[in-house]
Amino acid sequence: MSVKTSIQKLGLEKIFDYVYRDPDKNLVRVIDWADKFSPNEFESQRKIIREAITNPQHPYYSFIRRIINDVDSNVVKTLAVNFFINAAMVGWPIQEENRKKYNCNIPWAILLDPTSACNLHCTGCWAAEYGNKLNLTYDEIDDIINQGKELGVYMYIYTGGEPLVRKKDLIRLCKKHDDCVFLCFTNATLIDEEFADEMLEVGNFVPAISLEGFETATDDRRGQGVYQQVIKAIKLLKEKKLVYGISACYTSANFESITSEEFYDSLIDLGVYFIWYFHYMPVGNDASIDLLPTPSQREATYQRIRHYRSTKPLFALDFQNDAEYVGGCIAGGRRYLHINANGDIDPCVFVHYSDSNIREKSLLDALKSPMMMAYHDNQPFNENMLRPCPMLENPEKLRAMVAKTNAHSTDLQSPESVDHLCSKCDQYAKNWQVVADKIWNK
Secondary structure (H helix, E strand, O other): OOHHHHHHHHHHHHHHHHHHHOHHHHHHHHHHHHHHHOOOOOHHHHHHHHHHHHOOOOHHHHHHHHHHHHOOHHHHHHHHHHHHHHHHHHHHHHHHHHHHHHOOOOOOEEEEOOEOOOOOOOOOOHHHHHOOOOEOOHHHHHHHHHHHHHOOOOEEEEOOOOHHHHHHHHHHHHHHOOOOEEEEEEOOOOOOHHHHHHHHHHOOEEEEEEEOOOHHHHHHHHOOOHHHHHHHHHHHHHHOOOOOEEEEEEOOOOHHHHOOHHHHHHHHHOOOOEEEEEEOOOOOOOOOHHHOOOHHHHHHHHHHHHHHHHHOOOEEEEOOOOHHHOOOOOOOOOOEEEEOOOOEEEOEOOEOEEOOEOOOOOHHHHHOOHHHHHHHHHOOOOOOOOOOOOOOOOHHHHHHHHHHHOOEEOOOOOOOOHHHHHHOOHHHHHHHHHHHHHHHOO
16 A cells, blocks of 8 residues: 555544544534635535535435444444545556557456356246355455456455355455455345444455345245345345445336335335436346337436435435446446456346456456457447436447457356347337437427
8 A cells, every 4th residue: 555545544444533522513524624624625515515515405414324323433434534535536547557558448346256056036037947056266366356456446346146155254255355345236135234244344244135026026036035035134234334325127017116105205214325226227138128128118217316315314326327427338347347257257137148257367358358458449339318327328339349359158057149138128229219309409
């Protein structure tokens, strides 16, 4: 750790210690200091933060105080230092330097699958059928993180399979790489008191728990009794004063309930700190196009989530509809990439076509591979940021990239041709374009 980084880390820790002594008074004083010493930096952001801190009517007034009062102070400080100092202030400049140096994308976050195994058998999930045949070893994950940090990457996100099948290894990695943030998409059924205590100890592990909606919808897909197991896990995480969130995939079937105000408010009541909404993707030979949201459903999701964000104390991300805030598609290493349990390096967690494997190439060499460079050279895929994806909204773009680079399918259960995948998106893309252009051009 450099002297500058050490000073920044110590400074942030001291700020938190000061805030915790009297949050109501000292939160405002911290912003006063920021205004005094950095009057021309992040002015609009500081204005928003000041409003959230000082105005009791602001939706994030209670949210900020809930973080201070209901989350373990060491967890708050650890996550803040690793996210704001390491992943942002330290990591981002290194990423930018490497983008220029190597003329390729350098990610802000790396998604990886520790295992293809899962303890559940959810309807429509390949992991339920494929089982536990594939794993990244501890040493392989450790090496990926080491390579990532050399490029300035301090944010790692676990997918699967069910990552917590490997929870001992994941905690071990948290301890070794205590300068990183680890987010984990999980069904939460393996979260017990021992693991919650380990999360409390490391402070840099955050679960994003999958829900299909309320009890009936969740149990219909994930199995009888799973919803109550999830609620039990959430209550345990709350009791232990940990940070946790929700991952929710909206489809034509569950759209109304999962984007409803009732569901959103229920998460607030459960003490959830964030929700990440994903649009259903028809990935896989047997994936149903009937589950694709209609244009009116997607538009309603767009409107609802923006309304909730401006009125309710819960932070929401809308993966498909928030591209305007990040300049379009973030895959292909532009902001993230995906490494599956077989070591295949995919441009996206939803786009399973690759020409590289982490067991054969370095991370940097993979980022300079033909498939990743095709992403680099073609982003953004559409000037309308409500049509960011080269698969879902611009399927002709994915067809062309796969054909040009000879990338192969990395689907672990049933390899799917790019034409088969994109054919399921062609009509959707045409239908959504009409609505997306109307919203974007307002």
